[in-house]
Amino acid sequence: MQTTSEFYCAYCGEENTTFVDLSAGGQQSYVEDCQVCCRPNILYLRIDEDTLEVEIDSEYEG
Template sequence: MENTATYFCAYCGEESITFVDLSGGFSQSYIEDCQVCCQPNRLFITIDEETLEVTIETDITY
């Protein structure tokens, strides 16, 4: 099962949309390049078990 969610790039601050695979667990992290500036963002994804609401925090990847 997949869902889309938005996040703000840790480098340029632009909003981007990403696909989140809900079957991957309620806590996930992976690296995705910003769709605007192409810099790598570490995404920390939390999914609410009851509502399936997705929350994404970003961090700069070194």
């Protein structure tokens, strides 16, 4: 099951939308390029198992 969520780019600060695979577990991390400045962000996702609410933190890759 997939949903979307937003994160802010660690480089330029712009809001981005990403697809989240809810079946991949309550804590996930992966690298996704910013849709605005194209720089790679490490995303750390936390998914509330009861409400399926997604929280995303991003940081610089490297």
